[in-house]
Amino acid sequence: MERELLLLGLLRQHEMHGYELHGFIERVMSTCVDLKKATAYFLLDKMTRAGWVSVSETREGKRPARKTYQLTAAGAAEFHRQLRDNLGSFNAAKTGDDVGLAFMDALEPAEVLALLTQRRARVSEQLAEYQHAPKHAGSLQLLIDHQVHYLKSELEWVNTVIHTVTHAVAHTVSNARPSTSSKKTIPKTTLRKPKSTQRK
Amino acid sequence: MERELLLLGLLRQHEMHGYELHGFIERVMSTCVDLKKATAYFLLDKMTRAGWVSVSETREGKRPARKTYQLTAAGAAEFHRQLRDNLGSFNAAKTGDDVGLAFMDALEPAEVLALLTQRRARVSEQLAEYQHAPKHAGSLQLLIDHQVHYLKSELEWVNTVIHTVTHAVAHTVSNARPSTSSKKTIPKTTLRKPKSTQRK
């Protein structure tokens, strides 16, 4: 839904054709939003049907006609409505990217540590990339700063997990029978067998 | 894609029917993943076609038949593949939830502040809710902790933005002609008009 706001917001500045909108988003904002070309066209179409933008075909030379989109009055109103809604509300992203953590017990702790270390490297790489990227002007930089802030927080998180697991390993190893490490980290009580609803 | 891993991982513990899988995810993991019922069934179906899970219809009393899903050997292999992939890689969430920030200039700074304050309240509420929720066992709690860590980071972020905007307002107001505040925060140079590709 914030993708619509984004398109409306960009069109507010001046009319553009679909490819241009998508290109700008890719080039400048790819750090924090992703909007594939086909989705951009889909949304522009939808918003055209809703009367928020209007299209005009422009023909240049022998090129196939390009569609230029411009904001209508209704679109401007919708932009303001969505903007207020966007700034005043909060939709937490789901951090489910690391669901695997719930199933750590399926692997040797040593392997888990190796994998998490690899994950940490990925986070660092991305963080470095965004931190050293050329600065943008004004409010756009704010969005990138947000992503950087988020990545820093993710880096902290991976580190916490790595520490936790490291200690768990140390503990487990010292208590384990030789050559077999206890791999159960989810106690049985977490996942109960379905209460048998057998009847009759 | 991590939704598949989640389903496979849960089925690894013991067979379940679709409703049970979805129910468990809703009840226990709704903080960090969201998987609607229909999506769960869709994925189970897909994974059945892929041979990762098998289905058996069980009939109890006069109830309509329920489908019970169990992990196959191929499914177990796939689970391990996906688990390794999941732990070792990192897909940054896009923080685009606040794209509106890029268009702050369309509103009075005072209103922006009010809206951001409201946003901060939303973040706090959610954070409080998750922090005080009953603890879960083992690795599952880890996922919730991640979400809490993330929400704390978001709270910091909103605060940063509020501070920034507050100062910008102070600065603007002191420089402004009386009764009109400068609202342009995105300099013109950020969004250029398309270089006219006029030819001929």
Added chain:
DNA sequence: TCTTGATTAGTCAATCTTGACTAGTCAGGA
């Protein structure tokens, strides 16, 4: 001049996701 590869501009079929709906069961009160 011809070919190759990049850029512009979009379309389309396949896949994924979801809100809304169906339908049986069961417990408890009128």
Added chain:
DNA sequence: TCCTGACTAGTCAAGATTGACTAATCAAGA
């Protein structure tokens, strides 16, 4: 007994999203 509302279990059509494809233009080198 009948009705109501909650729970169980799932289906379905509509909508959103994407990867892969088409097709024209243009620049630059062989």
